[in-house]
Amino acid sequence: MKISTLAAATALMTVAHAVQAADIEFWYGNTGNVETAIKAECDAFNAAQSKHHVTCVGQGSYEVSMQKAIAAYRSHNYPVLIQFFDAGTLDLMLSDAVVPVQDILPDVKWNSYIAGARAYYETSGGKLFSQPYNASTLLFYTNKTELEKAGIAKIPTTWEEVIDAARKLKAAGHACPFVTDGDTWRVLEQFSARHGLPIASKHNGYDGLDAEYVLNTTFAAKHLTNLVEWRKEGLVKLNADTKAGNYTAAFNAGECAMMEGSSGSYAASAKAFEGKYEITVGMAPMYQGYERHNTLVGGASIYVMKGRDQSEVDGAKAFLDFLRQPEQQMALTAATGYVPVTNDVLDAIAKSGEGNSTKYATAAIGIKSMNQPRTEDSRGIRLGFYVQFREVFMEETQKAFAGEQTMQAALDRAKARGDELLRRFEKTYKGVKLP
Amino acid sequence: MSSDSNLFSNRWLPVLLVAPFMLLIAVFFYAPVFQAFYWSFFLEQPFGGGSIFVGWENFARVLSDSEFWEAAWRTIIFMVTASSLAVAVPLILAVAADRKIHMSLPARNVLVWPKGVAGASIGVVFAFIFNPFVGVLAPLNNSFPGIWAPGIDGTDAFITLVAAHVWGGIPFNFVIILAGLQSIPRTMHQAAAMDGAGPWRRIFDVQLPLIMPQLFLTLVLEFTESVTSAFALIDTITDGGPGGATTLLVYKIYVDGFSGYDLSGASTQTAILMVFVIILTAAQFLFLGRRINYER
Numbered sequence: 259m260k261i262s263t264l265a266a267a268t269a270l271m272t273v274a275h276a277v278q279a280a281d282i283e284f285w286y287g288n289t290g291n292v293e294t295a296i297k298a299e300c301d302a303f304n305a306a307q308s309k310h311h312v313t314c315v316g317q318g319s320y321e322v323s324m325q326k327a328i329a330a331y332r333s334h335n336y337p338v339l340i341q342f343f344d345a346g347t348l349d350l351m352l353s354d355a356v357v358p359v360q361d362i363l364p365d366v367k368w369n370s371y372i373a374g375a376r377a378y379y380e381t382s383g384g385k386l387f388s389q390p391y392n393a394s395t396l397l398f399y400t401n402k403t404e405l406e407k408a409g410i411a412k413i414p415t416t417w418e419e420v421i422d423a424a425r426k427l428k429a430a431g432h433a434c435p436f437v438t439d440g441d442t443w444r445v446l447e448q449f450s451a452r453h454g455l456p457i458a459s460k461h462n463g464y465d466g467l468d469a470e471y472v473l474n475t476t477f478a479a480k481h482l483t484n485l486v487e488w489r490k491e492g493l494v495k496l497n498a499d500t501k502a503g504n505y506t507a508a509f510n511a512g513e514c515a516m517m518e519g520s521s522g523s524y525a526a527s528a529k530a531f532e533g534k535y536e537i538t539v540g541m542a543p544m545y546q547g548y549e550r551h552n553t554l555v556g557g558a559s560i561y562v563m564k565g566r567d568q569s570e571v572d573g574a575k576a577f578l579d580f581l582r583q584p585e586q587q588m589a590l591t592a593a594t595g596y597v598p599v600t601n602d603v604l605d606a607i608a609k610s611g612e613g614n615s616t617k618y619a620t621a622a623i624g625i626k627s628m629n630q631p632r633t634e635d636s637r638g639i640r641l642g643f644y645v646q647f648r649e650v651f652m653e654e655t656q657k658a659f660a661g662e663q664t665m666q667a668a669l670d671r672a673k674a675r676g677d678e679l680l681r682r683f684e685k686t687y688k689g690v691k692l693p
Numbered sequence: 694m695s696s697d698s699n700l701f702s703n704r705w706l707p708v709l710l711v712a713p714f715m716l717l718i719a720v721f722f723y724a725p726v727f728q729a730f731y732w733s734f735f736l737e738q739p740f741g742g743g744s745i746f747v748g749w750e751n752f753a754r755v756l757s758d759s760e761f762w763e764a765a766w767r768t769i770i771f772m773v774t775a776s777s778l779a780v781a782v783p784l785i786l787a788v789a790a791d792r793k794i795h796m797s798l799p800a801r802n803v804l805v806w807p808k809g810v811a812g813a814s815i816g817v818v819f820a821f822i823f824n825p826f827v828g829v830l831a832p833l834n835n836s837f838p839g840i841w842a843p844g845i846d847g848t849d850a851f852i853t854l855v856a857a858h859v860w861g862g863i864p865f866n867f868v869i870i871l872a873g874l875q876s877i878p879r880t881m882h883q884a885a886a887m888d889g890a891g892p893w894r895r896i897f898d899v900q901l902p903l904i905m906p907q908l909f910l911t912l913v914l915e916f917t918e919s920v921t922s923a924f925a926l927i928d929t930i931t932d933g934g935p936g937g938a939t940t941l942l943v944y945k946i947y948v949d950g951f952s953g954y955d956l957s958g959a960s961t962q963t964a965i966l967m968v969f970v971i972i973l974t975a976a977q978f979l980f981l982g983r984r985i986n987y988e989r
Contacts, residue, residue: 321951321952331740331741332740349739352738354740354742355740355742496844497844498825498843498844498935499845501826503844645952645953645954646948646949646954646955649948649952649953653933653940656937657935657937659936660845660846660847660935660936662936675760682736682955685736686736687738688745
């Protein structure tokens with residue numbers, strides 16, 4: 259009798275616990291003003307309801323976050339929710355460590371997600387694997403004040419115009435007309451996508467793990483060769499050529515007049531410019547004669563990890579639902595410049611009466627850029643060991659910028675080394691089918 | 694039984710005393726090393742869930758990879774230049790400080806202080822000192838634009854790295870060498886002086902031969918340390934760039950394993966690097982160590 263009472267009580271307590279608060283952890287990799295905005299969202303969620311509690315843990319960077327997730331998963335001590343960056347998508351999909359978000363939340367209207375933000379995180383069947391969160395894309399920034407000083411009235415939209423403007427700026431004595439860091443995401447991935455060029459066969463890997471790099475044979479090779487020539491001419495500067503040692507810092511300080519940058523850096527730039535210069539932000543430049551396609555989504559998305567209790571999954575669902583709300587997305591966009599990920603947010607912004615406010619400057623242009631006509635080669639990138647390939651690409655192209663090899667040779671080397679990575683990845687995941 | 698073994702009355706006591714330390718070594722050294730060797734024979738999925746035994750294939754691939762050999766070659770160049778300078782510079786300073794010259798006492802203290810600075814901090818400071826726009830070499834760039842550009846030029850970046858490493862190595866090596874120098878009896882100097890040996894002659898014929906054990910120790914430690922400890926400097930100053938010019942093996946392993954999630958490739962390189970360091974140290978003891986006379 260006593261024992262059964264005890265058992266009943268225990269059972270009750272267990273049930274009560276299951277219904278009651280789930281204390282879940284969410285790992286993210288951002289720092290600076292983005293981290294501040296993420297923490298604010300966590301606090302808002304915890305304040306908005308008492309059923310669940312989320313603890314948001316910053317890891318310092320996307321890469322460190324991924325390293326820790328791998329270690330944590332291997333030692334069976336991992337969070338429920340984790341944010342991963344774009345380049346880690348395939349690793350996550352094949353990891354068997356995450357549950358597709360669309361399986362957990364089948365009733366959400368996933369079609370309200372803007373196509374450009376979806377495609378990167380979809381399975382081949384169109385099922386969303388993770389919930390896009392801090393979405394960025396590549397935008398073109400100019401320091402309008404400096405451009406006008408050099409007699410440039412129209413903001414350039416093509417590479418021809420950009421270089422024309424750069425020559426004028428240089429003639430006017432500007433030391434740094436256009437700045438970039440030569441990052442793979444900027445100069446290769448986003449460039450290829452919007453010009454409708456593949457970087458690897460099999461539609462950048464979406465059709466199978468047996469893809470091969472083709473980046474050395476497309477028009478991207480010509481563009482990268484141009485960058486080398488333009489740098490020699492003093493029109494294009496790299497991180498190391500700037501006093502600030504960093505391209506966004508150099509642009510923000512007014513040292514450089516134009517840059518291609520992530521929408522996620524808009525808030526910092528706009529703040530730095532305040533009262534000193536006028537900033538413009540538009541779609542990234544195209545070459546004349548090329549039809550504009552969509553740019554890829556950057557930033558990161560949130561994954562639900564496998565094997566957690568139902569109560570924790572419930573907490574995770576509640577948090578994901580919360581983050582999807584237009585108000586939350588608006589807050590993130592306003593604080594950081596990240597682009598909203600669902601279509602209803604633009605309406606909400608319009609209704610808020612602040613549609614023209616600078617804090618939403620990246621929203622419309624970012625969505626527009628990601629919603630350009632798409633091709634099978636501009637869905638995203640689904641290539642194995644891709645983070646390592648980004649390193650390879652940077653290493654080889656840096657040698658080209660330093661004049662140690664031609665850009666074509668650099669790209670040929672990157673292809674060869676990249677293919678080797680792809681083959682090894684294919685072998686590591688032998689028998690695993692792409693979802 | 695020799696008298697040494699009577700030091701402890703209980704035969705388990707020495708084992709017990711050593712056990713905590715052995716446990717730490719086991720957890721933080723032997724276990725990871727075993728894991729690395731184990732993974733180097735597999736293709737390991739980052740999140741677990743599947744690994745494929747491939748035998749020596751990983752080794753064959755790494756050893757036929759030109760990137761690996763370039764990183765290995767850079768490691769050797771770094772090891773030889775950085776560690777010989779990291780012994781030579783403190784040696785010069787120690788010889789100077791050993792003499793009763795003006796200010797030698799405060800100098801001894803000042804030179805030891807940097808020992809308290811972490812590698813990463815040294816990196817941050819040197820990245821600033823060698824910055825082409827604000828650093829000490831910036832005036833050079835004003836006269837000859839682009840002559841000092843560690844962000845673009847691999848050689849310049851490498852020089853920065855060597856300089857930072859040498860600076861970081863000064864205190865420890867200085868202390869060891871100075872201690873060696875100070876243990877040389879004054880009478881030897883006096884005897885040499887009476888025989889007509891000048892200051893330079895005394896350095897080469899009296900001091901250097903007598904501090905050979907200390908020089909050997911610092912050199913062996915430097916050789917092994919330069920291979921592994923360059924990591925903090927590379928990570929804070931150059932990130933292995935530009936164009937991989939400062940990607941030493943230890944940094945390549947980190948990037949492959951932790952940025953690229955290539956656990957098998959990184960493990961294989963770890964195994965190779967470890968064998969390399971062991972061979973190197975053994976060779977030093979076999980060939981160099983024998984020539985050292987520890988008796989005085």
